[in-house]
Structures are given as structure tokens and as C-alpha cells.
Amino acid sequence: METILREEEDDGGGARGAKDPSRKPHVVALAYPMQGHINPMIHLCKRLASLGLSISLVNTQTNHDRLARSRGAALEQGLDIAMLALADDEEDPSAHQGGAGAGGDDALQRSLVAADAMERPFVALLQGLLDRGRGVDCILSDAFLGWSQDVADRFGIPRAALWASSTEYCLLNFHLLELRTRGYAPIRDASVLDDDSHTIAFIDGVAPLHPKDLPSILQRYSSHDPGFEKRYARTRRLCDAYWILGNTFQDLEPDALDAIQQAINDDPTSAAKKKRRNFSPVGPLLPSAFLGLGGDDLGSGNGLWIEDERCVNWLDKQSPSSVLYVSFGSLAVMSSAEMLELAAGIESSRQPFLWVIRPGSHLGSFDLEGFVERTRQLGLVVQWAPQLQVLFHPSVGGFLSHCGWNSTIESIAMGVPIIGLPCIAEQNLNCKRAVKDWGVGCKLQRRGDDDGDGDAIVGREEIERVVTRFMTGEDGMELRIRARELREAARRCVMEGGSSHKNLEAFVEAVRINGLR
Numbered sequence: 008m009e010t011i012l013r014e015e016e017d018d019g020g021g022a023r024g025a026k027d028p029s030r031k032p033h034v035v036a037l038a039y040p041m042q043g044h045i046n047p048m049i050h051l052c053k054r055l056a057s058l059g060l061s062i063s064l065v066n067t068q069t070n071h072d073r074l075a076r077s078r079g080a081a082l083e084q085g086l087d088i089a090m091l092a093l094a095d096d097e098e099d100p101s102a103h104q105g106g107a108g109a110g111g112d113d114a115l116q117r118s119l120v121a122a123d124a125m126e127r128p129f130v131a132l133l134q135g136l137l138d139r140g141r142g143v144d145c146i147l148s149d150a151f152l153g154w155s156q157d158v159a160d161r162f163g164i165p166r167a168a169l170w171a172s173s174t175e176y177c178l179l180n181f182h183l184l185e186l187r188t189r190g191y192a193p194i195r196d197a198s199v200l201d202d203d204s205h206t207i208a209f210i211d212g213v214a215p216l217h218p219k220d221l222p223s224i225l226q227r228y229s230s231h232d233p234g235f236e237k238r239y240a241r242t243r244r245l246c247d248a249y250w251i252l253g254n255t256f257q258d259l260e261p262d263a264l265d266a267i268q269q270a271i272n273d274d275p276t277s278a279a280k281k282k283r284r285n286f287s288p289v290g291p292l293l294p295s296a297f298l299g300l301g302g303d304d305l306g307s308g309n310g311l312w313i314e315d316e317r318c319v320n321w322l323d324k325q326s327p328s329s330v331l332y333v334s335f336g337s338l339a340v341m342s343s344a345e346m347l348e349l350a351a352g353i354e355s356s357r358q359p360f361l362w363v364i365r366p367g368s369h370l371g372s373f374d375l376e377g378f379v380e381r382t383r384q385l386g387l388v389v390q391w392a393p394q395l396q397v398l399f400h401p402s403v404g405g406f407l408s409h410c411g412w413n414s415t416i417e418s419i420a421m422g423v424p425i426i427g428l429p430c431i432a433e434q435n436l437n438c439k440r441a442v443k444d445w446g447v448g449c450k451l452q453r454r455g456d457d458d459g460d461g462d463a464i465v466g467r468e469e470i471e472r473v474v475t476r477f478m479t480g481e482d483g484m485e486l487r488i489r490a491r492e493l494r495e496a497a498r499r500c501v502m503e504g505g506s507s508h509k510n511l512e513a514f515v516e517a518v519r520i521n522g523l524r
């Protein structure tokens with residue numbers, strides 16, 4: 008393996024650079040170019056900095072600029088975190104998130120292209136740091152950036168990875184080949200989708216699943232798709248990271264966490280190196296203020312879009328637990344037909360709502376102005392919200408969500424029950440767990456996909472019925488009680504002495520004593 012550092016620069020500690028024992032350990036963190044990955048990386052970096060590490064947090068130039076526009080000076084307050092930008096030659100294609108394609112899959116594809124294009128400028132950035140005598144003790148990169156393991160190996164720097172979704176989804180990635188062999192990734196026989204008795208129950212740590220609950224990206228893979236091989240290889244590279252930090256918590260996914268650790272221990276690559284790799288839950292990765300642990304970090308300014316400041320004032324004027332928060336994250340794209348149904352259903356439910364309609368998040372024509380005008384007394388529509396503040400606000404009683412992992416875990420951490428309307432990626436699976444296993448949500452049923460081409464939409468009557476029962480009936484009350492129980496479990500994990508907190512401390516200590524090697 009090529010080592011980029013020249014011999015004479017290597018002080019025997021790989022790329023650690025300066026030997027000064029008083030030097031704070033320096034971690035170079037690298038975020039995947041998507042909002043749902045940037046957010047947990049920022050929160051993780053803040054936690055690590057507060058535990059004594061010095062952090063350089065790297066984003067694409069485009070995302071760095073967008074963050075700077077929305078952030079002001081908020082991020083670095085009192086913490087040793089430097090925000091760095093990659094010297095991209097071209098505009099980051101992920102900047103057009105939620106663009107033209109239906110569902111949001113186009114945006115996912117663009118983010119893959121953007122992620123690959125980050126390698127060359129990242130190598131240059133790293134080399135620049137080292138050339139200036141800035142030692143690097145660890146590269147902490149998003150698990151989706153598989154190439155960063157090669158870079159870390161070449162530079163002789165240990166790598167840790169952030170897994171930004173559920174542990175269960177990580178396990179499914181580990182079992183991709185088996186899923187493919189058995190005809191589930193992609194789904195070989197479409198009739199299994201209509202057979203309610205069919206279950207997938209052969210993966211340790213993954214409770215039985217219906218093929219419909221598999222992540223949509225796995226269901227639809229073409230076996231000729233080079234993306235499959237790439238995904239598989241990327242997951243395998245994860246086993247070479249010294250430490251994998253998961254944005255989850257012990258009480259939420261105990262079986263999956265045991266199973267993933269076992270899978271990593273058994274993996275031929277890590278076993279061959281005879282060095283234990285850890286998969287450690289360190290979540291929910293959120294500012295402590297939202298976990299009931301004090302602090303004044305309001306988590307604002309991580310957005311690639313500008314937060315609408317009216318949200319909190321508007322919520323202040325509403326009654327406790329009365330407002331339905333509606334948001335589909337940073338990628339999902341609705342058809343105009345589904346937007347129409349959503350709008351009609353929300354309007355006729357007569358429940359107060361705060362709805363985030365991101366620019367580019369729906370196709371075709373939808374008379375947004377007309378809707379806003381008609382519902383002025385009932386709700387507020389914004390382009391981007393301070394979601395953490397919204398979910399934490401006592402007026403919010405429910406979250407109509409696409410069930411992206413961040414939204415799911417944020418909602419759980421704040422005790423807000425969920426109405427799930429999954430759109431793409433692994434949102435099906437997150438929704439299934441929220442509804443069936445954790446008991447904190449219910450799901451809207453889509454209809455009309457008779458030809459199985461995925462164009463089913465949810466109807467206005469279903470939305471009106473579910474929203475009304477959820478916000479005003481006993482169903483919602485029960486879900487709210489369960490959500491609050493899980494919120495307490497999450498808090499216990501992140502507070503001092505809790506499992507997530509201890510795992511973070513152990514990781515920081517390992518970086519400090521150069522124990523990742």
C-alpha cells in the first residue's frame with residue numbers, strides 16, 4: 008500500500024505529525040454531501056470537541072458555502088472546530104437536492120456522484136494539513152464514503168466511520184449478497200409483495216420483515232447495476248474502520264447492535280487483522296438542550312436551506328400538543344397528484360399544521376399560493392424549518408414524516424409520535440419499526456399501484472381520517488405516551504454514565520492514546 012507521507016516526516020506515529028504531548032488530538036471529519044448525513048456529523052463533531060478533541064470538519068465547497076449562509080457564527084461557539092471546504096473544481100451536483108426526478112432517487116444518484124468526486128480534493132486537503140505540520144490522529148468519515156478508507160490506509164491514519172442510519176439497515180447491507188441470492192435484492196418475484204404471509208427472517212438481529220418493508224433501493228436494484236457491487240464493496244470497507252459510531256441508542260436497537268458487532272467480529276477482513284473493531288451506538292446525536300440536558304445550543308444553522316424564523320413564534324401561539332408538523336426531509340420528491348391529496352387531507356382534517364414544502368420537493372403544478380391562502384387561519388407553510396426546535400416545542404403533537412432516519416430518531420428523542428409516509432431509501436424500514444416495534448407511530452397507506460410500478464399515492468380521505476384520529480383521538484394519546492417513554496430511554500443513554508456517553512468517551516480516549524491502531 009502506498010504511503011503518501013515521506014519517510015522523514017513520519018514520526019513513528021503514522022501521520023500524527025507533531026510529538027508535543029500537550030497537543031490536542033486532531034480529528035479530520037468528512038461529511039457525506041447530503042443534509043441527512045451532514046447533520047449527525049456536525050452534532051457528533053460538537054460532542055467530540057466538547058470531550059477535548061480538536062476537529063476539522065470538511066464539506067464540499069458548495070455545502071460549506073450553503074452552511075455558512077445559514078449558520079452565521081453559530082457552529083464553532085467555544086468549541087475547537089474548524090470548518091474546511093474541499094477545493095472542488097465543479098459545482099457539487101448534490102446541491103440540487105430534491106430536483107427533477109420522482110421520489111428523490113435522482114438526488115440520491117447525484118449525491119453518489121458528488122461523493123466520489125470528493126476523493127481527489129480530500130487527498131489534497133489532507134496532504135496540505137500535514138505539510139503545514141498539522142498532525143492528524145484520526146479520519147472520521149461517513150460510512151458511505153468507502154474510498155476514505157483507502158485514503159486513510161495510504162496516509163497511515165486510522166479511520167473511524169459514522170453510520171448515519173439505523174443499525175438494522177447496516178445489517179441488511181452486510182447481508183446484501185444473501186439477500187440477492189435469495190431473490191430479495193432486487194425482488195426477483197414480484198408476487199411476494201402481495202403475499203402477506205411471506206417474511207424474511209434469516210438475518211440475525213433483524214426482526215422478521217415483509218419484502219415490502221425492505222429499503223426501496225434494495226428492492227429495485229438491477230442485478231446488472233454496478234451500484235450493487237459498489238454498495239457491497241463499500242459496506243465491506245466499513246469493517247476496516249477501527250471504530251464505527253452509530254447514530255442510534257442501545258435501548259432502541261439492542262438485538263441489531265449485538266448482531267452487527269458479531270458480524271463485524273466474524274468478518275474475514277477484520278478477523279484477519281486480529282484487531283477488534285467496535286460498532287458503538289453514540290446517539291441520538293443531538294444538541295444536549297434537546298435531550299433535556301441543558302446547554303444553549305439550539306442546533307440551528309446546520310441547514311443547507313435557510314430556516315424560516317416565523318416557525319417558533321407561530322408555534323408559541325398554538326395550544327399544547329395541537330400542531331401536526333409535516334416534513335419529508337431533504338430528498339423526497341412528491342408527485343403533484345400526491346401533493347394535491349396531502350394538501351386536501353390536511354386541510355379537511357382541520358388540525359393546526361406546520362408544513363415544510365422545500366423548493367423542488369414536488370413535481371408538476373400544485374397551487375401552493377391558493378392552499379396557503381385558504382389555510383391561513385389553520386397553518387403555516389415554510390420552505391425550511393428549525394426542525395429540532397419545532398419538534399421540541401410543546402405545541403407540537405405529532406410529526407407527519409417520510410421517516411428518514413434523522414427525522415425518526417429526532418422525533419423519538421423529543422417524544423413526538425409519528426405518522427409515517429415513507430418515500431425512498433430505507434424509509435419503509437424505519438417506518439415499520441416506528442409503527443410495529445417501537446409503538447410510536449402509525450402509517451398512511453398508499454393505494455392505486457395496481458401495476459406495481461410504484462406510483463401509488465395516499466388518498467385525501469385516508470389522510471383526513473388518520474390525522475384526525477391521531478391528533479384528537481385515543482390512538483394518538485397512546486402513541487404519545489410510548490414516544491415519551493422512549494424519549495426517557497434516549498435521555499438515559501446520552502447522559503453522563505449512559506451507554507452512548509460512555510461509548511463516546513471510550514472513542515475519545517482511544518484517539519487520545521493513539522489506541523486506534
Ligand SMILES: O=c1ccn([C@@H]2O[C@H](COP(=O)(O)OP(=O)(O)O[C@H]3O[C@H](CO)[C@@H](O)[C@H](O)[C@H]3O)[C@@H](O)[C@H]2O)c(=O)[nH]1
Nearest residue numbers: 043046172336337338363391392394411412413414432433
Ligand atoms: O425543514 C427541515 C427539514 C429537515 N430538517 C433536518 O434535515 C434532516 C433530514 O434528515 P432525514 O430525516 O434523515 O431525511 P433525509 O434528508 O431525506 O435523509 C436521507 O439520509 C438519511 C440518513 O441516511 C436517510 O435515513 C434518509 O432515508 C435519506 O433520505 C433532519 O436532521 C432534520 O432535522 C430541518 O432542519 N428542517
